[in-house]
Amino acid sequence: MASSLPFLAAMSAPSFAQEAEEGAENVENIIVTGTRMSNRSAADSPVPVDVITGEEFRSNSSSDVQDMLRTNVPSFDVNTQPISDAATIVRPANMRGLSPDNVLVLVNGKRRHRGSIISFLGGGISDGAQGVDISAIPSLALKQVEVLRDGASSQYGSDAIAGVLNFLLRDNDEGFEFRANYGSTYEGDGDNYTISANAGFSLGDKGFVNVTGEIRDVEGTVRSVVRDDVAGMVDAGYITQSDFSTINTYTNEVPQYWGQPDVEDDYKVFINSGYELSDKAELYLFGNYGKRTVTGGFFYRNPVTEGSQRGGVYRGPTVDPLTGLEDEDGVHSILVGDLDGVGVGGSCIDGIPIGGEGNVTPDPTLLAQVAADDNCFSFIETIPEGFVPRFGGDNEDMAFTVGVRGDLDIGTGLGYDVSAQRGSNRTDFFIKNTINASLGPDTPRDFVPGGQEQTETLVNLNFVYGVDVGLVSDLNVAFGAEYRKEEFDLFAGDEASYALGPLASQGFSSSSNGFGGFPSSTSASQDSTAFYVDLEADVTDELTLQAAVRREDFSEFGDTTDFKIAGIYHVSDDFRLRGAYSTGFHAPTAGQANITNVTTQNVNGVLVDQGTLPLSSAAGQLAADFIESQGNGRPDLGPEEAVNFSFGFSVDVADTSWTVDFYNIELENRVALGANVDFLDALNFAGGGTDYATVSEALTELDASGIIDRSDYIGLDDLSEFRFFSNSFDTTTRGVDIVGNYSFDLWEGNSRLTLAANYNETTVDDVGTLNPIDDDRVSAIEDLLPNLRGNISWTHTQGQLRTLVRANYYGSWDDTGNGVADIDPAILIDVEAVYSYTENLDLVVGVNNLFDEYPEENPDAGSLGQLYSESSPFGFNGGMWYVQARYTY
Structure with a gap:
């Protein structure tokens, strides 16, 4: 990008960005989302479609596209993920309070491939979701973003339940734009910079190539407290503050960074071209390549304090305080391992007693x-201060789409x-400063x-044909077919x-502590074939109707047929009614x-390994047998089904x-990670009610008796409970979107007020009977996000100065999982000033969260080390400032 600057600077080209801004208010917003007519405007769409220009979209301190969406679309939510396993790398986002995979993401009208991350720790709302990695899109590449706020499965296929996000790439064939952005928090951490450039080139007089590049770096923040333990x-x-940097290798401020x-x-x-x-x-072609490394932290593994995160590494049995031998009436201890095996050679005590002031000092x-005994080992010898794992991943994203479009001269x-396209998203994990405790020293x-x-x-074949049937407009008949294949590969870790x-x-946990490695490489795939018909016409000058039907057949889950009926009626030139009903x-x-995965979670202050296994696996089917024996039926995995109903109106009054x-969205048989199944209970059932003492013993005995094949259960000996994906619960989501704007003259300049608000409420109608979700997840789905979100923006242009003031409102919400209920509403103020130093150069100064608002502190902050809830809808970094330079020609 840098080597291209001298060449690009020699080219003579107008400032296309400024021209686009000057003409934006005079051009009707023609949309391509939710309609297959070529001249449909957002104002005349039967369903609501918001059009956000690229420049409006980028008026934000963040350089992450998901954060920009959160600012511009009140029904879109995304949170920072400090300790969320792989969800830290690809953050799950929600639209209308639904799961990330209930919103369809398009780029240039083509379905975007999913991310590689399944969010096992998704805050309750996104648990188990596998959504699109939206952050792989650089904001400078966008001409505009179209947000369809309605169900559209009959038009686009799976996932289009909460709505559709269509990212339209810039297609100018000349000009150059360069941006450099630097920012930080009021606290002085979280330094970030973004350098991006966009250039358009003509291919003679018949085509164009538009290229965008971005380089970005974001430093972490620390919003932790020293835990009580x-x-x-x-x-x-026992330790001093100087030991904190030894414990976590990241900061000396706190032992557990969060x-x-x-x-x-x-x-x-x-790249976008035609x-x-x-x-x-x-002929058109567009695609991308991107990579990034994301690193976060985990919980602190305390070596000595009872009740803290010590399981499988430090925590031993209760022992006699004098002998260190197991005694149920004794004191807690530090676990000791016998390296040559229990009952072989020399023997070891069961645990090192802990006593003394504060109950933290091991018996010296x-x-x-x-x-002194080479045969006996405890991690208190080698890692006496405890440790905090440092977890992250290298993410790589790429996609390529090529197609031909045009008209056949028929009637x-x-x-x-x-078109044909192929996309992939890959994440290679790493975890540092941790251990595999079962390997001992x-x-x-x-x-x-x-x-x-x-x-x-994906391969798409789409046709559109106008038929004169005597209506005001031709009947627009769109039809086509799609073939889609998806593959999911799991790569084995180091041994x-x-x-x-x-x-x-002997009680020491296996696998890398915090995030266990995958024992083998596996590959799974499925494909689907779809056919659709989409009809739309202006029936009269006042009435427009739309109907669509789509049939899709999945290789693994059978077929489904969905439809949509929508219309808009112009009561007058200034007042319109619209509505839609769809499945x-x-x-x-x-x-x-x-997927097969084991993740460590904090459950009531104790770290617990929770496994996720395929329902189709041997263990999954064994659990299904056990659940079926309870008389509630047999778990299954298939598509979720939705019914969407919407109606609304639009009105133009004076300059507003x-x-x-x-x-109203009714969603049934939602795909969920259900309640955990006790592995030993399921094995005991398989053994005819035998009371096995451990999972390992049960697997050995059942294999010997021919009931199971132990090779199907490799790596599961240490697993106490697990869960799987199945169809489980039902929800109803209701809400209202309000969007308004008002343009007026002020102080010899032009001003514009814009209001966008969303009220959204989700109710769990049925938790499920075969694999029910628990009360904590019900609470998260219903209350973790604010019911009311909105913002009002005032932009003003006068001479060489453009200003923005934006007030963001976040209603009350609950985080009962962290013991915080009825969290108060918050208003965050953003300001930005843009000074056009020359015709080509803009200088920008801005602040997000001007008055440094934070969410309420966790009442259990001393227990977890988390000062704020990670579910905060506006983050927890406080105020952030930024400066930016933009050069265009």
């Missing part, structure tokens, strides 16, 4: 005894669009747990990351149907325009 260790003299993750080496390139093959045909005599003209400290990749291939070491049978669906992904749209 750590404060006790400091007070007792805040915005680091994003490094974030590179993105997008070339006229003839007067009736155009017995600690010395263990240290009134048959339009066609034939031989454990590495850094691991490569493996990776995941989502790959999708130490999943090994079941020699100390596993929709979301099919499980190949990843959801086949308003749209108000009500919606």
Whole structure:
């Protein structure tokens, strides 16, 4: 990009960005989303479609497209993910309070491939979702964003339940734009910069190539407190603050860092191009490549304090305080391993007793005894201060779409669009500063747990034909077919990351602590074929009707047929009524149907390993047998089904325009990670009610008796409970969107007020009977997001100065999982000033969250170390300032 600057500077080209801004208010917003007519405007659409220009979209301190969407679209929510396993790398986002995979994402009208991450820790709302990695799109590449706020499965296929996001790429064939942005928080951390450039080139007089590049880096933030258990260790003299940097390798402020993750080496390139093959045909091509590294933290593994995160590493049994031998009436202890095996050679005590002031000091005599015996081992010898794993991943995203569109000279003209595309998103995980406890003193400290990749291939064939049937307009008949194949690959980690070491049978946890490695590489795929018909016409000068039907057949989940009926009626030139009724669906992904994963969660202050296994696996079917034996039926996995109903009106009064749209979405058989199944209970049932003592014993005995094949259960000996994806619960989502704007003259300049608000409420109608969701998830789905979101913006242009003032309102919400209820509403103020230094150069200064608002502090902050809830709808970094330079010609 840098080497191209001298060449681009020599080219003579007008400032296309400024021209686009000057003409934006005089051009009707023609949309391509939700309609297959070539001249439909947003104002005349039967369903609500918001059009956000690229420049409006980028008026934000953040350089992440998801954060920009959150600012511009009140029904869109995305949170920072500080300790969320893989969800830290590809953040899950919600629209209308629904799961990330209930919104369809398009680029240039073509379906975007999913991200590689399945969000096992999705805050309750997004648990188990596999959505699109929207952050892979550089904002400077966008000409505009169209947001369809209605169900559209019959038009576009799976996922279009909450709505459709269509990112339209810039297509100018001349000009150059360069932007450099730098910002930070009021606290002085979270420094970030973005350098981006866009250039358009003509291909003679028949085509164009538009290229965007972006380089981005975001430093992490620390919003932690010293945990109560750590404060006790400091007070007792067991550790000092100087040990904090040894514990976490990231900051010396706190032992457990919690805040915005680091994003490094974030590179993105997008290309968009077209070339006229003839007067009736155009070849088009667009695609991207990007990569980034995201790193965050985990919970602190405390070596000595009872009740803290010590399981599987430090926590031993209760022991006699004098002998260190197990005693149920004794004191808590630090776990000791017998390296040559229990009952072989020399023997070891069961645990090192902990006593003394603050109940944190290991008995020095017995600690010395263990240290002096080469056959006995405890991690208190090698990692006495405890540790905090550092987890992250290298993400790579690429896509390529090529197609031909045009008209066949048949009658009134048959339009066609034939395209093929392939996209992939891959994440390779790493975890550092941790251990595989079952390997004892031989454990590495850094691991490569493996990776995941989502790959999708699509072929589309679309036709549009206008038929004169005596209406005001031709009857627009669109029809076509789509073939889609998706593949999900799981890559094995290094052996130490999943090994079941020699100390596993003595209570030491296996696999890399915090995020276990994948023991083997697996691949799963599914495909679907779809056919659709879409009709639309202006029946009279006042009435427009639209109807669509789509049939889609999945190789793994059968077929579904969905339809949509919509219309808009012009009561007058200034008042319009519109409404729609549709059915929709979301099919499980190949990843959801086949993923194997073990993640560590904090459950009531204790770290617990929770496994996720395919329902189709041997263990999944064994669990299904067990659940069926309870008399509630057998779990299954298939598509979610939705019914959408919406109606609204738009009105223009003087220099103002308003749209108000009500919606109701009933979603049944939602795909969910259900309640955990006790693995030992399921194995005992398989053994005819035998009471096995451990999972390992049960697997051995059932294999010997021929009931199971132990090779189907490799790596599961240490798993106490697991869950799987199945169809589970039902919800109803109701809400209203209000959008308004008012333009007026002020102070010899031009001003514009814009209001966007959303009220959204989701109710869980049925938790499910076969694999029900628990009360915490019900609470999250219903209350974790604010019911009311909105913003009002005032933009003013006068001479060389353009200003923006925006007030963002976030209604009350609950985070009962962290013990916070009825969190108060908040108003955040953003300001931005743009000074046109020359015709080509703009200088920008801005602040997001001007008055440094924070969410309410967690009442249990001292227990978890988290100062704020990670579910905060506006983050937890406080105020952020930024400066920017824009150069265009």
